[in-house]
Amino acid sequence: MxxxxxxxxxxxxxxxxxxxxxxxxxxxxxxxxxxxxxxxxxxxxxxxxxxxxxxxxxxxxxxxxxxxxxxxxxxxxxxxxxxxxxxxxxxxxxxxxxxxxxxxxxxxxxxxxxxxxxxxxxHRPAIASIVPKVSGATGILLDVGLNADCKPENLNQFALLGSLYAKDVFGIENPKVGLLNVGEEEGKGNILTQATYPLLKENRGINFIGNIEGRDVFLDKADVMICDGFTGNIILKMAESLYDAAKERNIPDTFMHRFNYEDVGGTPVLxxxxxxxxxxxxxxxxxxxxxxxxxxxxxxxxxxxxxxxxxxx
CATH class of the missing domain: 3.40.718.10 (Isopropylmalate Dehydrogenase)
Structure with missing residues (x-):
């Protein structure tokens, strides 16, 4: 190699x-x-x-x-x-x-x-980032900055890219895919998420479990979390700030430490x-x-x- x-x-x-x-x-x-x-x-x-x-x-x-x-x-x-x-x-x-x-x-x-x-x-490659889970597991979030504006078919493809990455690189069998949204119900969200939901629902190449909310990001509800790059980048930078805050306040917490960019290394272009x-x-x-x-x-x-x-x- x-x-x-x-x-x-x-x-x-x-x-x-x-x-x-x-x-x-x-x-x-x-x-x-x-x-x-x-x-x-x-x-x-x-x-x-x-x-x-x-x-x-x-x-x-x-x-x-x-x-x-x-x-x-x-x-x-x-x-x-x-x-x-x-x-x-x-x-x-x-x-x-x-x-x-x-x-x-x-x-x-x-x-x-x-x-x-x-x-x-x-149609559009994406950048994926890992997201630490409170349980100790690892989630995948994409896109986190490459595509600020997306179409529903882009998010549908991100779901497939993220699922393959989660399975091949992190060993997550049949990863659960969630669409990041402002509510759990199928009709929730803006024009993009409302149009994306049925595409994900019909996609036989993924294990779609429905909408997830911001409060679910660090929980085990979904292994692969899908959103446009604008939203994903904000979540990524917010997550990085959690580590900075914990470090500044001298909080020795193993979960918070997993947000350290040094341990993540880098993000792949999928x-x-x-x-x-x-x-x-x-x-x-x-x-x-x-x-x-x-x-x-x-x-x-x-x-x-x-x-x-x-x-x-």
């Missing part, structure tokens, strides 16, 4: 990316070959400083970096030797099986759509042909290590292949 890593992406790269490699190599039992994409001279110095010597580390030189505040499409087009652009070329060529980055999110999405492309039949994981811009070593582990799971489970097969059917 080969995984490409943008070593220059993120507010604290490449240092924290290198530390993340060190964490991964010292704690993981699996051994993927890691293609470390970035400035070769900088990486060699840091590898020497942190005693990173392994046949599983391969440096791929990239002379440019797409900064976090750059226009995504323009930068991706003009900086063809950036770590993100080189990473996507490496992925498209089949030299790596997955690509991860904590860099410019917009540039990552541009690369995902134009270098790898959406799976045939998928609906594109190959595994792509996007990390938080402030990712540290732990987050980089967990992004690698998530990419491993996606490759090992063949989630993209299963999505391709499902949408062919």
């Amino acid at each position: 080969n995984i490409g890593i943008d070593m220059m992406g993120g507010d604290f790269a490449p240092l924290e990316a290198v530390k993340g490699l060190q964490t991964y190599l010292s704690t993981s039992n699996s051994r993927a070959t890691l293609y470390c994409i970035g400035n070769e001279a900088e990486l060699e110095l840091l590898f020497a400083e942190y005693s990173l010597v392994s046949p599983e580390l391969v440096i791929v030189h990239a002379s440019q970096v797409i900064d976090m505040d750059e226009h995504a499409t323009k930068a991706f087009k003009e900086k063809q030797d950036s770590s993100i652009a080189v990473g996507f070329r490496t992925l498209a060529a089949g030299k790596v099986d997955a690509f991860i980055s904590a860099g410019n999110t917009g540039a990552m999405l541009v690369g995902a759509f134009y270098s790898i492309k959406a799976i045939a039949g998928v 609906g594109v042909a190959k595994p792509i994981v996007i990390g938080h811009g402030i990712s540290n070593a732990t987050a980089f290590s967990n992004m690698i582990l998530l990419a491993e799971k996606m490759v090992a489970s063949n989630i993209c292949g299963h999505i391709i097969d499902q949408f062919k059917a």
Whole structure:
């Protein structure tokens, strides 16, 4: 298994990316070959400083970096030797099986759509995030920011993408799908949710259990929770703030700690042909290590292949 890593992406790269490699190599039992994409001279110095010597580390030189505040499409087009652009070329060529980055999110999405492309039949790929449950279980929420405005058929496809992800990567058999709404009754909601409900109800590829409300997000009522990206992003940021509040108030709670972005690592782009994981811009070593582990799971489970097969059917 080969995984490409943008070593220059993120507010604290490449240092924290290198530390993340060190964490991964010292704690993981699996051994993927890691293609470390970035400035070769900088990486060699840091590898020497942190005693990173392994046949599983391969440096791929990239002379440019797409900064976090750059226009995504323009930068991706003009900086063809950036770590993100080189990473996507490496992925498209089949030299790596997955690509991860904590860099410019917009540039990552541009690369995902134009270098790898959406799976045939998928109208709009989505970004999925895990949601800790009070019971200790894990839920999936999508979309969490890629598609602010959606049509009913988009949400219907998100339900299928989320179900496959929950099953393949998290081992949730026959995941329960809930439509996030302002009430449990079938007729509740705005135009989007009212039109989406019958599509989900008729979708034989999912286990639809009906509408869920905001109070159900952290409970076990649904394993996969569907909404537009505008709503999902607000929920995601609110959930992150729970961890920040608990940490600031020095509350040692295991449930609250599961909202720590470092332990989540990154979020996958579901609906594109190959595994792509996007990390938080402030990712540290732990987050980089967990992004690698998530990419491993996606490759090992063949989630993209299963999505391709499902949408062919």
